[in-house]
Structures are given as structure tokens and as C-alpha cells.
Amino acid sequence: MTVRRLARRLEKQLRERNWAWTASATGLDGAGSMGLSEMVAAVERLASSGTPSSELASHPGLPDDPERVRYRWNYMWDVEYEALCSETIRVAIDELGFRLGTFADLPRAGL
Numbered sequence: 001m002t003v004r005r006l007a008r009r010l011e012k013q014l015r016e017r018n019w020a021w022t023a024s025a026t027g028l029d030g031a032g033s034m035g036l037s038e039m040v041a042a043v044e045r046l047a048s049s050g051t052p053s054s055e056l057a058s059h060p061g062l063p064d065d066p067e068r069v070r071y072r073w074n075y076m077w078d079v080e081y082e083a084l085c086s087e088t089i090r091v092a093i094d095e096l097g098f099r100l101g102t103f104a105d106l107p108r109a110g111l
């Protein structure tokens with residue numbers, strides 16, 4: 001109940017500011033630990049939601065990025081980077097009917 005109440009309040013604030021947001025999202029709960037199979041499964045879950053827009057959150061990074069030393073989260077940034085760049089995820093995205101875009105592609109006040 002608390003999450004729904006917070007979500008309604010946030011949606012109201014987004015509408016007041018005329019900001020865009022997606023209708024569904026996934027990935028935050030698997031932050032920094034999505035390999036290719038987990039990412040494909042996440043995209044499949046988004047597709048099964050039937051919503052008109054979706055967001056896949058990830059934390060990609062290169063293995064030799066010096067900025068990574070600041071974080072002690074044990075994220076597999078390079079694994080997520082490789083998964084995002086793979087032909088397999090691109091094929092899954094295409095086959096499931098997604099069109100890649102940015103928040104600028106979403107209508108204002110959400111969809």
C-alpha cells in the first residue's frame with residue numbers, strides 16, 4: 001500500500017511538471033548483476049506486460065574504467081555492458097516488438 005501511495009504521489013508530480021515516464025520498468029532489483037540470460041528474461045517480462053512503453057535499467061561499464069574504484073557494490077558492470085552490446089539482446093528486442101528510444105521519444109505526462 002505504501003508503494004502505491006508513493007507511486008500515485010510521484011505520478012501527480014510528474015504530470016504537474018509535464019515530465020515523461022515509461023509505463024513499465026525492470027532492472028533496478030537486479031542492479032549490476034544482469035548477465036545476458038537475465039537481461040533477455042527481463043526484456044521478455046517487459047514484453048509480457050503489454051504496456052505501451054518500457055524501461056530496462058542497467059549499470060553497464062567497461063572493466064578498466066578508473067571511476068569504478070569509487071564504488072564498492074560489486075556490480076558486474078562489464079558483464080552488463082557486454083550483454084547490452086550483444087547480438088542476442090538486440091535480436092530479442094526486435095523479435096519482441098520493442099523500438100529503442102529515449103525519454104525524449106515518450107509523450108509528455110507519461111504513457
